[in-house]
Amino acid sequence: MSTDAVRTHTADGVNRRIDERVEGCVRHMAEQDRAAISDYLNKLEREWDLNRVVSVAASTVTVLGLVLGAKDGRGWRVVSGVAAGLLLQHGLLGFGPLAGLVRMLGVRTRKEIDLEKFALKALRGDFERIPHDGGPLARANAALVAAQS
Template sequence: MARIGRIPSDTLRDVDRRIEEATGAQLRRCAGSRRRIERRLRELDEEVELESLLDHNASVIASLGVMVGALVNRRLPSVPVSWTASLVQLAARGWSPLEPLLRRLGIRTAREIEIERVALGILRDDLDRLPASLGSRRFSDNAIRIVHH
């Protein structure tokens, strides 16, 4: 289950802005086409959010570190210990040292993915209510603005 907003955005503002601009570009590409909106919604169902990535990788790294430490080198459990310390920080402060790197790679938070999902829903509903002659860019920009506020 997604935990929207669990990780605050401590990322550099330009990285956040780049991710938001990419979301806006996706919305503009989808505006006016029910088929593109539906396809994008399916893509969002498959997108891995930052929170899940941190959680899942933590268990894999911890397990591998313990196994390698037991079989190869007894000093290697420091890897899962340091990762576990990172998880404690994530739970306590809502931040992980890996967050800035993952954000630079374009990994979005559950909240950001949900914002796009809701904006796409608004655009899909608008197709039924608005005249086709109006520009799709205006509605895609309005949809993301509505969801953000």
Template sequence: MELDLAKEQLPSTQTKVNDNTPDYINQQIERETEASVNYYKRQGESAIRGRIDELEHEWDTERVLEVNMASIALGSSILALAANKKWAFLSGAVSIFMIQHALQGWCPPLTVIRRMGVRTLNEINREKKALENLLNKPV
């Protein structure tokens, strides 16, 4: 029973970022993805394959968030040891943000990351699948 309650309260890892991003940002990202696919509809197979390769290496929101948070935590820990112990509070705040993101699907830095146009893995994979469909389309 407790497990069922926890499942209901925790957001799906597949949709948590989109669910906690303002609609206008999600829509802007969607429009940019559609524009990219429409552009590649008019390109040759090698250009489409090149774009798919780019998508394979595109950083998603989770990776950007994890690297940024870990970098801030590491930097502030070093500063706390070397300069002033008050820097440890920044490491603590970053840890709280990561826990908040894991449990709720949102944290303050995520808003900035999404406004920068960083996409979720699902959003990247949707573009990749659409481009793969273009390659498999009979002429």
């Protein structure tokens, strides 16, 4: 899997757990029919990626802090400032403390979600490079290789 800022700054165990989840899912789906794969692909289309989760969480805390700060004082405005700063850091650097917390919860990057989607599309037969002979494991491995290239 290619590296990016989030994966580089995420603990190896967390990355490994996320990768194993993707591989396990693709192997499981290799034993399913086209309709089941299509249903799961629709679910993946709705999955929130790390950037969306971080943006919504930090923005929510920022707005909440501003609203509560207007009522109860300065402390809440500091919370808003910190949340906005963390969001800015994530936007500029592509990672930050919020991303680390969200990764530990198993939230994936867009690249990781797309890898699973492309592997499943290959299994479904959307690409010609996947052999149809061999067992489900061989097909799952070929789909993962095709999605990564």
